Amino acid sequence: xxxxxxxxxxxxxxxxxxxxxxxxxxxxxxxxxxxxxxxxxxxxxxxxxxxxxxxxxxxxxxxxxxxxxxxxxxxxxxxxxxxxxxxxxxxxxxxxxxxxxxxxxxxxxxxxxxxxxxxxxxxxxxxx
Amino acid sequence: xxxxxxxxxxxxxxxxxxxxxxxxxxxxxxxxxxxxxxxxxxxxxxxxxxxxxxxxxxxxxxxxxxxxxxxxxxxxxxxxxxxxxxxxxxxxxxxxxxxxxxxxxxxxxxxxxxxxxxxxxxxxxxxxxxxxxxxxxxxxx
Numbered sequence: 001x002x003x004x005x006x007x008x009x010x011x012x013x014x015x016x017x018x019x020x021x022x023x024x025x026x027x028x029x030x031x032x033x034x035x036x037x038x039x040x041x042x043x044x045x046x047x048x049x050x051x052x053x054x055x056x057x058x059x060x061x062x063x064x065x066x067x068x069x070x071x072x073x074x075x076x077x078x079x080x081x082x083x084x085x086x087x088x089x090x091x092x093x094x095x096x097x098x099x100x101x102x103x104x105x106x107x108x109x110x111x112x113x114x115x116x117x118x119x120x121x122x123x124x125x126x127x128x
Numbered sequence: 129x130x131x132x133x134x135x136x137x138x139x140x141x142x143x144x145x146x147x148x149x150x151x152x153x154x155x156x157x158x159x160x161x162x163x164x165x166x167x168x169x170x171x172x173x174x175x176x177x178x179x180x181x182x183x184x185x186x187x188x189x190x191x192x193x194x195x196x197x198x199x200x201x202x203x204x205x206x207x208x209x210x211x212x213x214x215x216x217x218x219x220x221x222x223x224x225x226x227x228x229x230x231x232x233x234x235x236x237x238x239x240x241x242x243x244x245x246x247x248x249x250x251x252x253x254x255x256x257x258x259x260x261x262x263x264x265x266x267x268x269x
Contacts, residue, residue, distance in 0.1 A: 080199065081206040082236050085214065089233040092217040096228055099221060 041090060044083050052078055156222055164215045171207035174200045175242070184243030201239035209236045 045064060049057025060078045067074035068087075076084040182197035183190055189198045216229040245253060 081203045085206050085210045085233070085236070088214060089210075089217075092214065092221060093231055095221045096217065100228070 038090070041083075041086055044086065045079065048079050048083055151222070153222075153224060157219070157224055160215050160218050160222075160224075164211050167207045167211050171204045171211075174204050178204065178242055179244055182244055184240065184245060185249060187240050187243060189240070189243065198239060201242040202236075204242060205237050205239050209234045 042061075042065060045061040046058060049059075049061035051057065053060055057078065060075075064074040064076060064078075064087075068091075074087065076087055079087070178197060178200055181193065182201075189195075189201075191197070210233055213229055213233045216225070219225045220228050
């Protein structure tokens with residue numbers, strides 16, 4: 001959490017000590033479920049939402065995160081360009097990962113089909 | 129054989145929640161280039177605005193339009209560092225290129241790196257530099 005403590009400190013004015021403690025706890029829980037870049041991103045989104053829209057910003061961040069989790073297009077207009085770029089990078093990497101997995105599967109299946117076909121052809125040639 | 133191929137294709141592609149779009153590759157590439165160019169040109173103009181209308185004191189934006197200067201600088205730095213990476217990812221995910229860009233996008237430099245010095249700070253820096261520069265032999269006399 002030390003990486004995020006600076007950002008959390010900046011939220012004290014808006015959320016109050018209790019709010020930051022609560023958020024800090026939530027992020028600690030989240031860290032056991034999510035990897036570091038996503039955790040950083042969540043905090044970034046909450047921090048920017050609060051910075052630009054006060055308490056309503058938490059709702060904006062929550063909506064954007066829900067959209068991300070539901071595989072829908074998130075509204076990132078409340079973020080600054082650098083943070084929006086971070087979120088977009090995560091989305092693009094996720095798609096690239098899926099593309100790589102799909103490609104690997106196609107290659108594997110292609111090899112298997114090739115092996116089956118060559119076996120069938122060999123058997124056909126032998127029996128002819 | 130054709131029904132079997134169809135079944136294999138269905139198994140491989142599945143039924144995705146977000147179906148893939150089929151686009152004309154050349155139009156898509158032109159769009160990627162256009163949006164990259166638009167962002168880069170705007171960033172160049174913002175950089176000119178920062179240089180001509182913004183100033184900093186001790187590394188912090190100052191003056192009446194400091195908020196605009198700060199956000200403009202962040203946009204300039206973000207576009208400069210990231211636009212090409214995002215464009216390459218669009219090309220890769222769109223199937224226009226085979227080589228995947230590095231997973232980690234380039235770091236965005238601090239916006240205050242673009243801080244132009246205020247006139248007072250510039251004079252002070254010039255004076256400090258002059259003092260630090262050793263006098264050329266012969267000029268001392």
